[in-house]
Amino acid sequence: MRMAMVGLGRMGGNMARRLLRGGIQVVGFNRTRAVAEQLAEEDGLIVADNLADAVARLDAPRVVWLMLPAGSATESHLDELIPLLDPGDVVVDGGNANYHDSERRARRLADHDIEFVDAGTSGGIWGLDNGYCLMVGGSERAVRAIEPALKALAPAQDRGWAHVGPAGAGHFTKMIHNGIEYGMMQAFAEGFALLKGKQAYHLDLAQIAELWRHGSVVRSWLLDLTADTLAQDQVLADIAPVVADSGEGRWTAKEAIDQGVAAPVISMALAMRFASQDAEGYGNRVLAMMRNAFGGHAVEKK
Known part of the structure; x- marks a missing residue:
């Protein structure tokens, strides 16, 4: 051919x-x-x-x-x-x-x-x-x-x-595939953040990632890639906390709205990517202002 x-x-x-x-x-x-x-x-x-x-x-x-x-x-x-x-x-x-x-x-x-x-x-x-x-x-x-x-x-x-x-079914299937990918990645990210946050246990994240790769319900290629990275660097200090979205997550969330199908995990994973890209943080500033206005709670200054 x-x-x-x-x-x-x-x-x-x-x-x-x-x-x-x-x-x-x-x-x-x-x-x-x-x-x-x-x-x-x-x-x-x-x-x-x-x-x-x-x-x-x-x-x-x-x-x-x-x-x-x-x-x-x-x-x-x-x-x-x-x-x-x-x-x-x-x-x-x-x-x-x-x-x-x-x-x-x-x-x-x-x-x-x-x-x-x-x-x-x-x-x-x-x-x-x-x-x-x-x-x-x-x-x-x-x-x-x-x-x-x-x-x-x-x-x-x-x-x-x-x-x-x-025609169209191939890219539709890939779109949903990527929406699921968003949700899986977000779940792993949140889980490892919680593990890291439990300072009293001094958990070895690389050890845990490697452990989960064998026999665990959550074993996957995404976990394999995560384990490989954490084995080299658990701090990730050189990586900015900004996650891009390529477009297919947006399309999947819109499809869920069009069909009237609940897809909260995919939609929230997309929203978290948006949040990571928000250098201005204006929405959070408004939240702090409101909290101060009704409750007198202190507002942190830059």
């Missing part, structure tokens, strides 16, 4: 490497050419000069896999791709797109008889070695066309990837 990978950043580059090592020929295009040339030297990537060149190097039916930031970057590349493709070709969006955008893009490409697959992709920087979890939405025909790539990217040919539904 030969396919194109557009966007060779942290995720796309490692995915291209895994595909190449799995026997898939990959034509790669990246805005910074040096990144593609490094992959060519190390793993045999076929470097394309631009999108048109990438498409020209493929045989019909062509498969073009986009690993680009959600939003305008993906949209502009689709604008450029559509005139280059023929009926029956397949476009895969493996970025963290909003599933509503994926549904719309599928309809747009269908007007040109071009297939669209949305591939929710999990695995992060460890995917190159461990394989990626791929949640795929699209038609049966489109998914069959990219199945060799899915098998090469997944942890094994028979697991770690699934055709979960029509």
Whole structure:
């Protein structure tokens, strides 16, 4: 199989490497050419000069896999791709797109008889070695066309990837996956903060994290990563207490509102990320002011 990978950043580059090592020929295009040339030297990537060149190097039916930031970057590349493709070709969006955008893009490409697959992709920087979890939405025909790539990217040919539904279903499933991830991370963070706060016990957090990895109900990959970090540094003094949110947690919380489904853990985990980003702290200042106004409680001054 030969396919194109557009966007060779942290995720796309490692995915291209895994595909190449799995026997898939990959034509790669990246805005910074040096990144593609490094992959060519190390793993045999076929470097394309631009999108048109990438498409020209493929045989019909062509498969073009986009690993680009959600939003305008993906949209502009689709604008450029559509005139280059023929009926029956397949476009895969493996970025963290909003599933509503994926549904719309599928309809747009269908007007040109071009297939669209949305591939929710999990695995992060460890995917190159461990394989990626791929949640795929699209038609049966489109998914069959990219199945060799899915098998090469997944942890094994028979697991770690699934055709979960029509176009949009892949990114919807990944969105919910990330919402659950927010909640799990928040629970671990709060738990370890409580352990650290019990100064009288002089608890060894690295020991406890390692302990929980074996036989515990809460054992998980997130715990594995936490244990590895705490084994090196339990104080984390060099890490600022600011946690970014990439967007999918917001989308999950909004989906819960739209469906009228209670999702307090996910929603609160998202709110805690917002709180960590609030350098101004104006809301807390208002709280202190109110407490002073009705109860005469002291207000700490900066």
